[in-house]
Structure formats: C-alpha cells, structure tokens
Amino acid sequence: MKHYHKYRKVDIGNDKTYYVYRCMLPDCKHYISEKLIVSRTSLCWLCDLPFVVTKGKIHKPICELCHNKKFGKTEDQKVEEILKAIGVIK
Ligand SMILES: [Zn+2]
Ligand SMILES: [Zn+2]
Numbered sequence: 001m002k003h004y005h006k007y008r009k010v011d012i013g014n015d016k017t018y019y020v021y022r023c024m025l026p027d028c029k030h031y032i033s034e035k036l037i038v039s040r041t042s043l044c045w046l047c048d049l050p051f052v053v054t055k056g057k058i059h060k061p062i063c064e065l066c067h068n069k070k071f072g073k074t075e076d077q078k079v080e081e082i083l084k085a086i087g088v089i090k
Contacts, residue, residue: 019034
C-alpha cells in the first residue's frame with residue numbers, strides 16, 4: 001500500500017521559529033520545508049483521502065471538498081480575496 005504523508009505545519013526551530021511540514025503518521029519521520037508544500041500530495045485532515053495541496057500557510061491541510069463543505073464556496077472566495085489583498089497569497 002502506498003504511503004501518503006499526512007502533513008502538518010510544525011515549528012522545529014530552537015531559538016527562532018522555523019516551520020516545516022511534517023508527516024504526522026506513526027513511524028514516518030518525513031518532513032519538508034514550508035515552501036515546498038504546494039503541489040505535494042497530503043492526506044486530508046478531515047476525510048483522510050489524498051489530495052494535492054494547492055496553497056501553503058495552512059496548519060492542517062484539508063482537501064477542497066472538505067474546505068467547501070466547511071466554509072462554503074463563497075466564503076472561500078471571500079477569504080481568498082482578503083488573503084490576496086493583504087499579500088498572504090498570490
Ligand atoms: Zn509519511
Ligand atoms: Zn477532505
């Protein structure tokens with residue numbers, strides 16, 4: 001069975017903050033730089049299905065379906081507009 005990483009953003013820095021995305025599954029020590037999360041496959045934190053991460057800045061990646069279910073499409077677009085306006089995402 002293929003292992004899909006279940007990424008979570010964690011701070012592994014000592015003196016200063018250093019975020020990475022770590023796989024939270026037992027026995028997996030894989031982690032990647034915060035900048036590399038986009039276009040990686042992760043398990044969704046809500047439905048546990050693999051999906052391709054389309055944006056960073058998220059502590060626990062969730063798939064688009066769950067995101068839309070949770071926040072609603074229009075809400076999502078509103079949030080995205082705000083994030084774009086303040087330069088958080090491009
Ligand atoms: Zn893993
Ligand atoms: Zn999901």
